[in-house]
Amino acid sequence: MNFTLFFADLWTARMNLLNGLGQTVLISVGSVFLGTLLGVAVGLALTYGHWLLRFVVRIYTDFLRGTPVFVLILACFYILSVVGIDLSAFEAGVLALTLFCSSHVGEIVRGALSAISKGQTEAAKSIGLTFRQSFVYVLMPQALRQILPTWVNTATEIVKASTLLSIIGVVEFLLATQQVISRTYLSLEFYLFAGVVYFLVNFAIEQAGRFVERRIAIPN
Amino acid sequence: MNMKLVLATTFAALMAAPAVAQDGDKLKEVLDRGYLILGSGSTNPPWHFMDGDNQLTGFDIDMGRLVAKALFGDPDKIEYVQQSGDARIPNLATGKVDLTCQFMTVTAERAQQVEFTIPYYREGVGLLLMEGGDYADYEALKAGGSDVTVAVLQNVYAEEMVHTALPEATVDQYDSVDLMYQALNSGRAEAAATDQSALRWFMVQNPGRYLDAGYGWNPQTYACAVQPGDQRWLNFVNTVLHEGMTGVEFPFYSASFEKWFGTELESPQIGFPVEYK
Structure with missing residues (x-):
């Protein structure tokens, strides 16, 4: 490995790589945020919905969870444009990752809610709380503690899946790295660098998750 | 996952769907829009890649610039x-680009899915030698028989490909382009067999060090597509x-050709059109 050349080329390509990293962060934050909003709705529908709604949402989650993200990305980009919805590569990519994220968050929320024993809901009812109140004050606080670790895991999965957007032409961090490699031929050095950067991003997310977990933990 | 297969399947699904609405006047559409939407890659020098200033550049890009210049007087x-290479055909089929110039090899199969323009380059395999090495040109390599070792990028057809040109040569396959060039530099191989364009580009970047053996084979036509x-x-x-x-x-064309392939083109003959010679 030639690290003198690597650092020189890294400096030359810094703006390209930073732009790429910016795209990766934007894609990930956007998809996780939107995916979480949608996913909570999916989780609630799966837990408390009318049987017909539950059935439809169940198909939605199973279909999305059973489809490779890669295929979802291609579908959002190409199939939607055939039916007249012309999304840019960036929008199509974020949409695909949002859908993927929502199905996972939906399952996480459903799992957390159904893990809370029935006695809790009954106790809430017996002291006269409405469904809304019992959800906000009794169920959600407990479910959140369950959700957080797996939710953080989903977020890191989305960061990694964002690399797939390069196939439809979004210049995220991996494609930006490949562009530098194609010019410099320093493949080992730059792929190693990309690996370290992705690790750092995900490590930061995990640490942030741990921090929040500690803050919201029930004191012994 | 097999990317090609997935894209092919997606593409088949697209073909089954009703064709993308098309009023058949792309030229007007592009002129009204005021800019050309060009599909190309960004990771293959000297065809299409990011230069040190973070600008897309290369021979393919120059062909697109030539078209933009013709449309708007501004390249x-x-x-x-x-x-990506796999997205070339789907992006044309769904109208995401006006034109694709991305070292696209003309094949009959592809011609059933896109419409190729006239060619702008003919690719082929060539042999790269060290300047002042033991073998001066293709004839010398051929005469060298099995004493000649040829470095080539690993590929199922690599051995067969080299033997088409040098039937007796020893073939050493390498995992990456830089290793292949290193084999040549260190004398582990007497020649490197690679695409003419890559070979020329390498010679442009390292002037005075290498030599083209002067023999090309395995022709492939590169054209843009719409x-x-x-x-x-x-x-x-x-x-x-x-x-x-x-x-x-x-x-414009010849300046670009010389920039990426290091060869000065002869000006087209004046008088009787060269096309009919």
Whole structure:
């Protein structure tokens, strides 16, 4: 490995790589945020919905969870444009990752809610709380503690899946790295660098998750 | 996952769906829009890649610039869609790009899905030698028989490909381009067999060190491509490329050719059109 050349080329390509990293962060934050909003709705529908709604949402989650993200990305980009919805590569990519994220968050929320024993809901009812109140004050606080670790895991999965957007032409961090490699031929050095950067991003997310977990933990 | 297969399947699904609405006047659409949407890659020098200033550049990009210049008098009026090689055909089929110039090999199968323009380059395999090495040219390599070792990028057909040109040569396969060039530099191989364009580009970057053995084989035609069904647009792009190679835009084309492939082109003969010779 030639690290003198690597650092020189890294400096030359810094703006390209930073732009790429910016795209990766934007894609990930956007998809996780939107995916979480949608996913909570999916989780609630799966837990408390009318049987017909539950059935439809169940198909939605199973279909999305059973489809490779890669295929979802291609579908959002190409199939939607055939039916007249012309999304840019960036929008199509974020949409695909949002859908993927929502199905996972939906399952996480459903799992957390159904893990809370029935006695809790009954106790809430017996002291006269409405469904809304019992959800906000009794169920959600407990479910959140369950959700957080797996939710953080989903977020890191989305960061990694964002690399797939390069196939439809979004210049995220991996494609930006490949562009530098194609010019410099320093493949080992730059792929190693990309690996370290992705690790750092995900490590930061995990640490942030741990921090929040500690803050919201029930004191012994 | 097999990317090609997935894309092929997606593409088949697209073909089954009703064709993308098309009013058949792409030229007007592009002129009204004020810029060309060009599909190309960004990771293959000297064809299409990011230079040190973070600008897309290369021979493919120059062909797109030639078309933009013809449309608007300004080669910079381009919006690039940076696509992977596998996305070339789907992006044309769904109208995401006006034109794709991305070292696209013309094949009959592809011609059933897109419409190719006239060619702007003929790719082939060539042999790279060290300047002042033991073998001066292709004839010397051929005479060298099995004493000659040829470095080549690993590939199922690599051995067969080299033996087409040098039937007795020893073939050493390497995992990456830099290793292949290193084998040549260190004398572990007497020649490296690679695409003519890559070989030329390498020689441009390292002047005075290497030599082209002067023999090319395995011809492949590179052409731009457009969505089928719009003859006017196809004719327009054809005319632009044609005049780049033979007419008023020859200085643009030849300057680009020399920049990426290091060869100065001879000016088209004046008088009787070269096309009919």
